[in-house]
Every structure is written in C-alpha cells, then in structure tokens.
Amino acid sequence: MAWVIDLLSWVLLSVGGIFILIGGVGVVRLPEFYTRMHAASLTDSMGTILILIGIMLQAGASLATIKLIAILVFMLLTGPTATYALANAALMSGMKPNKLALAEDSASAGKED
C-alpha cells in the first residue's frame, strides 16, 4: 500500500514540476502582457497545488501536513488575488489587451523584459 502512495506522490510532484516548466516557457514565449500573466498564474496555481499535495502524501498524517494544508490554503487565496491585482493595475495604467499586440512577433515583445 505504501508504494501506491509513494508512486502517487511522485506522479503529483512530477506533474506539478511540468506545469511550472510549462508556465516558465509560457512567460518567455507568449507575445503580450496578459497572456504571459496567464502563463505565470499557471505555475502559481496548478504547479504549487500539485507539488504541495505530493509533499503531503510524503509527509503522511503529521504536523507537517497540517502546516502544508495551511500553506496550500494561503497560496490558493493569495495567488489568484495577486494575479487579479496585477492585471487590474495594468488595465488601470492604460495597457489594453489588443489583437495587434498578439499579432506582433514575439521577438519585439521579448524586448520588454
């Protein structure tokens, strides 16, 4: 039985890692601010959730798991809020999500870093 949990936790950890990798690639490759932020929020939500659950399975029923659950709850609360606040701030400062920017090649968008 133990190996099932172990396997499950490793699967979760790996998938989480892949999500973070994809998010990272997305931040670099996507053409414009809002789409990039979408990619970045992916690492925040999917990546961390899966990894935290994976670690929880490793830790078993202990104090560490309770702490991890607390971390997970706070991540779930703050991550989307931060993304929202960032998008909102961008919108307020006059940055419009437009198709023109999307059509531009990613090379010119890459300079904005």
Next chain:
Amino acid sequence: MIASHWPALQVALPLLVAPMVMLLRGATLPWLAALVTSFMAFAIAISMASTVLEGEVIVYAVGSWPAPVGIELRIDELSALLLLIVTGASSTTLLAARNSLTAELEPERHMLFYAAWLLALSGMLGILVAGDAFNIFVFMEIASLASYVLISAGSDRRALPSVFKYLIMGTIGATFYLIGVGLIYMMTGTLNLADMESRLAEVEELKPIMVAAGFITVGLALKAALFPLHAWLPNCYTYAPHIATAFLAACSTKIALYVLLRFDFVVFQGNLIGHDVQFSGFLMPLALIAILVASGVALFETNLKRLLAYSSIAQLGYIWLGASFVSKAGLTASVVHMFNHALAKGTLFIAVACLGLRFASLTLQDLKGAARFMPWTMAAFVLAGMSLVGVPGTAGFISKWYLISAALEQGYQGVVVIAVILISSLMAVAYLWRVVEAAYFGEALTSSSSTTAEKMSEAPPLMLAVVWVAALANVYFGLDSTVPLALSEQAATALMEHLR
C-alpha cells in the same frame, strides 16, 4: 558594589536614556536629559580611568557568561583614555549645543537630534569597552548610523550628498571589517580578541589570516579617514550642524583608529611574521603624505570649517605616524596626540559654532573683522590654534615633542619624518594665520554684512564659558600632562607586550 558594574553602565546608561529623550518635547528638556546623561557617563569614565591608572585592567563578563562563550568587556589604559576623550568631548560640546542648535534646526526635531547624539555616544563607548570582535562591529554600526543622522541634520543642502557618501563609504568599511572578522573566526573558532591571539598561535595556514588583516586594516582606515580614503570627511564636517562637527571631529575617527590599533597589536602583531614591518611600511608613507597633502589643501581652503576638516586629516596623519613606528615611544606619542588633538580640534570647532551663531557663511571672506565683534571667541580660537600648531606651553606641544623624540629613535628614516613634522607645523601656522588675519585685520565687508553688523555681538555666555574652559584645558594639559601621559605610556607598553 556598583563600581564593579561601571563597564556595563558606561554603555547602558546612554542607551537607556536615548529612547526616552525621543519622547520628550521642546528644545530644553531633551537637551538637559542628554547633558546630564553625558556628564554621568563622564563621571563613570573618570572613575574607571582612576582604577586603570593603578595598573588594573577591568574585565567584565556580560550576562555572567565567561569570556570566549559570552561577551567580555575589557577596559585597559588605551580604552580608559579614549573613554575620557569621548565622554569629555560629548559633555563639553553638549553644554554649548543648545544655543548653537536652536539656530540650525527647528525645535520640534531637537529630541531626535539629541537621541541620535546619545546613541552615537553610546555606540562609541560600546566600541571602547568591547573585548569581542563582533560586538565592536555592532556598536560601530550604532555609532556610524547615529553619526550619519547627526550630520544629515545640517541646514545646508549639501549635507545630504555628503552624508550619503559617508554612509556608503562607512558601510563598505564596516563590511570589510566584518569580512576580516569572519575569516579570523573561520580559522580560530572564537570572537574574543584575547582568545583570538592565543588560538591564532596554533593556526598553521595563514593565508586567510593575512587576507583578514588586509581587509580589517583597509576597512578601518576607511572609517578613520586615512589618506587616500578620506574623501568623505571634509564635506561631512563642513555641512554638519556646527556642534555635531565639534563632537565628531573630536571623537569619531579616533574610534576607528583605536579599533585598528587594538586589533592589529593584540591579534596580528604577535602571530604574523614580519607584520610589524608591513604595518609600518604601509602606514608610514601614507601618514606622511596625508600630513603634507592635507596641510597643503588647508592652505588654500576658503571655508573655515573645511579648512579645519583638512587640518584634521593632517592631524590624524600624526596619530597614524606615531603608530607606524611600532615602538613604545611612537605609540605613546600617537595615543597622547589622540587626546591632545581632540582637545584642540574640539575647542576650535566650538569656537566655530560660536562664530556660526553670528555669521551665516563661514568663508574667510565673510569672516573679515570677526574679532571686532567677538573678541573672546576669537581669542579662544587663537589659543586652541596655538595648541594645534604645537606652541610650547600648550597641549599640542607635548604630543609633537613625543612624536619627534620617537622619530629620533628611528635613525635614518627619522630625519625625513622630523622634517615633515616641522614643515607641516609651519604649514599649520600658515593656514591658521589666514584665519587670524581675516578675523583680526580684515575690514568687514560693507555691502551685505553692514546691516547685520549692528546685531553682531559676542556669543551667548554659556557657549563662551564652554569655549574658554576648553581653551584653558589646552593650556592646562600643556603644563601638567601627567594623567594623559601616564595612560598613554601604560597603553603603549601594554600594546608592545603583544609583540613577540
């Protein structure tokens, strides 16, 4: 009973009062609190100095934890003398501070200034009583940050870039010191200075230790404004509030110098082969150049405070020079000059603070005819100036005399050194004469200052009394210098004992 706790109380007392001062209101109460505290610290320093003069080194274990584990406070002759200098200078300048500061800073910020003053004081005292390398760093930072605060209170806008530069250079210096301490700790496993000395003797691989010696020397030289690392000093002294300049000029650079002497002689001299030769080979040329160049710059300087600041760099050169002989006579001269220079430069800057009350601009041009309005202030200035030059009968003469006799021991090199000392003394006469000439023989400018000329009068009685007490102290210690000399000689002997 309580006397055994003096080392801790010396630092704890100003530390305790400083946050309380912050809560006081108005211009008078914070000043009074700071003044009383400073005088109490002075009394403690005198009491400890008398103990140390009897040949006893005071050792105090903070928290009752014994030395290498806990932090040890250690007051020997050198620290006792510097404690006297710092508390004495602080008390004297604080007496004059109220009148001077009211003209420069709005009253609702006075309590912050005095709180910072007390923190600077306790930081310096903390360095002087510490026997632990890391503890020195912590209190060095208190003293430095508080000094930045004091300087930044200056009314001229140029105080800000100056103090920023000081902050950057001071932090680099402190961080270098921290690197050095880290390297030594890495090789010895201890932070206590005395313990470091004994444990270093067993260390075989000395590369990190030599690098540590380099970092500590450069870092502290930066803090002590040794030429060519003095760039921060002139502007800071020029644009700080006058009274803060008087306090800092008398104390702050000497503290860094003290740490260097302590560290170098206690930890390195006995353990690194050939370190004494490197030490003097590195410092002596720099000291000589500092003396000549800084005096030369002072000759052409037009702002009185900046002129005195450059003179400070030159005078610090004498202190370094004495130390660079690595001999008992040289160290005695060096240490006694710390005392005498603090006395002379403190007096000069208090006199400048008096002038600053009546003159908006302190360029020599604007000070023309100052002696006519303020004869007493200028007379005290001249007296202190004579001490700075080293006229017989003043305190400055004693240290010059010891310095020259120490140079004579050096043989061939000594001749060059003596020549430099004599030339720079003449230069000091020349640059001080320019001030005297402007103040006594210059015609007051008719255009702008004539309207204010009617309001021109002597400085307030309290400040005048302070400046004269300080000036007469210059004469007193010129005639009877038993106490500083005895402490200096004992301190030099104690330092030289660490050489193998």
Next chain:
Amino acid sequence: MEWLGLYNYWVFAVVLMMGFYTVIAKGNLIKKLLGLSIFQSAVFLLYITMDKVDGGTAPIIQEGVSDQIFSNPLPQVLILTAIVVGISTTALGLAIVVRIKETYDSIEEHEIQAKDNHR
C-alpha cells in the same frame, strides 16, 4: 570533489565583487544602495557557509533524539544581527536619497555635483 567544497566561497567572492563594483562605479544613488545590499548579502553567505557540518541539521535540539549532528549556531546568530544592521543602513540611505531627490531633483551623482558647483 574538493573544488565543490570551495564553490560557496567562490560565489561569495564573485557576488561580493559585483556588489562592490556597483557601489563604487554606478552613479545612480538607488543603484548604489542596491549594490550595497548585494555586497552585504555576500558576507552573510560567507558566514553561513562556514556554519555547515556534513550531515548536520538546524541547531534545534529535539527531545528523545540523541545522536544528532548540529550545524554551528554561532555564525547564524551573528548573521541575524548583521541582516538587521544591513536593513537599517538601507532604510537610512533611502531616506537620504528621498531628501536628495527633493532638494536637488535628481538622484544621479554627477548631476548633483554639477548643481552644487554651479551655485
């Protein structure tokens, strides 16, 4: 693997040099302060590197476990203090920069100097 044991020290040296260079070579006052904090962080790394013991854990003694190896707690204490000192210096430096900006309307070193010389 001998060199791997020294890798921490080399990174310390490199980061230290970069911070030091930023402090003395850059003209922007905020950049200087950023460099200063990098410079100080490098020293923290030096101290913390030396506290590590092979197979050690954080120096928190647990009941019932006897044969644990602990890393050296003393450098950690020193660096806790040093971090606080660093942030205090930064705060004060930033306050000075804000005042400089208000009085000189610039945070570039050479512009400030030029404005003073001009006067």
Next chain:
Amino acid sequence: MIVLFGVFLLTLLVITAIAIIRTPDLFVAVMLTGIFSLLMASIFFILDAADVALTEAAVGAGISTVLFLSALALTEQKERSIRPGRWLAVPVVVAGALIVYATFDKPRLGDPDAPVHQHVAPWYLEKTPELIDIPNVVTAILGSFRGYDTLGEVFVVLTAAIGVMLLLGTRHRKAASPVQPASSSDGLRHHLIPRVLGRLLIPFIVLFGLYVQFHGEYGPGGGFQAGALVAAAVILYALLEGEGPALTVVPLSAITAMMAGGAVLYVLVGLAGIVLGGNFLDYSVLQIDPVAGQHLGILLIELGVGVTVCGCMLSIFHAFAARDNR
C-alpha cells in the same frame, strides 16, 4: 543531491546579481533584488540556518523591497547616467583576488574538523539544554550568551528609525495631506477583491507573528521576525485602506511609544540583573531557579525586540508614505 541543488541555487544567485547590476530600470532591479534575497534565503536553509533564512526572507524579500519601492515612488524609476568608471574595477578585482587567494587555505564546506566547529560552538550545543533549557540553540545564544549583541542590534534599528524620522519628519504630515487626497492615501478602496482578501489575511498574519514571537524558543523565529511580521500586517492594512485608517488603528504616538518602549524594556531587563545581584543582562538572578530566570529573561527581551522592531518598521513606512502625499 543536496550539493547539486546548492550549486544550482548559487549559480542562479550570481545570474540574478548580474541582472540587477545590468538593468537600467530601477523597478526591475528592485524586483530582482527580492528574488536575490529569496534565493539567498533558500541557500541559507540548505545550509541549516533556518532562523537566518526566515529573517532573510522577511527582511530581504519583504521589508527591503517595500522600502525600495516606496523610495522609487518618491524618486525616479530609470537610471539615467551610465558611466562605467572602468578603472574603479581595480580595487574590486584586488579584493576578489584576495578572497579567492584566501580560499585555498579555507576549510572545505561542511568539514566537521574545521576550527569553527571546535572551540565555542560545541560548548553552546552541549550546555544549552542544561543552562537555559530551550530547544533552539540559536535563540539561546541570541538572547542570553550573546544578548549584548542583540541589545546593540535593537539600537541599530532604533537609530535608523530616528534618522528616518529626522530626515523625513513624520510630524508635518497632517498639514500637507488634504491637498492631494487622491492616489495613494486612499489605498486600494476601489479594488474589491484584494481588499476583501487582505482583510481576511491580516488577522492570520498577526497571529503568525505572535506565534513566531513566542515560539522562537522552540523553533525558528524570535522577536525580530515577529516584529517585522506584525508590522507587515499593519502595512498591508495601510496599503488596502489608506494611510488615515491605518493611523487611527495604530496612531503615531503609539508607534513612537513602541519604538522607545521595547528598547527601554531590554535595557531595564539588563539592569534588573545588576539590581538583583548578577551582572548586566544576567537573567539567572531574575528568578530563584536560574533556568527559569533565563526563560523569563529571554521571553522579556524577545518581547522588547519585537515591539521595537515593529514600531521602527511602522515609523519608517509611515515616514516614506507621508512624503508621498506632498
């Protein structure tokens, strides 16, 4: 494995540092400094320094970033002069070369025979359970064995706060604020989601701060981190609701009293040692049982540290924020 991880983080650290130095955009540089600190904290954690990692994360990535950002808001965001003084690299290279030279005699990372691990360190680890009897040896050294250093640390923070108050003068603020009530003094009132969520989080942050404060003897943490956390909660409130409401919750007079009170408490605990017949900062005499006395002493001084640090952080933040309104 862990070594590989360390090497990876260290290399990333160097890359981040290069990016900080090279970018002309100060905003980007400040953000990267936050990342730099976070990396540094991870490295500290790998090197078994849990307390230091916690502090570096709270200070470097938290407080320092906030301070830099508030300074940027008051100054400029772009670095204009790019004057690489190339000859200035000489002392830098000399310093670096010296350090690399020194490394060749340095003990290897993790070497248990290194002199650092021989002299006083084993003593601390051995004697702490007996003399002070708290699990976290770092707290024991910080609070008691080297409590005098910590006293100095508190006063360094206090000095910086006094300096910021003197320079930026928090007291004139009220006269200036009604002129421009618009932008930042309003906080994020019109943003519903962050506001609701922020208000939800603030009690938890304060709770966590108190946990770190009083749990410091058993796990990583202590007064400094706790003070920073509680201050962060109040700062978050100020960001959400605006300066005014934050100042009604914790008024300036209370902040000043906190700054002074904590520091005075620390010194008074030290002096109590003298009064009760021990040395300065000797907690053993505070109670009949020396170990209980140590517990009480460490608790009190950690409280002093926490209160002062919280007060200082808040006063520094308000000093910067008040400038914004001018």
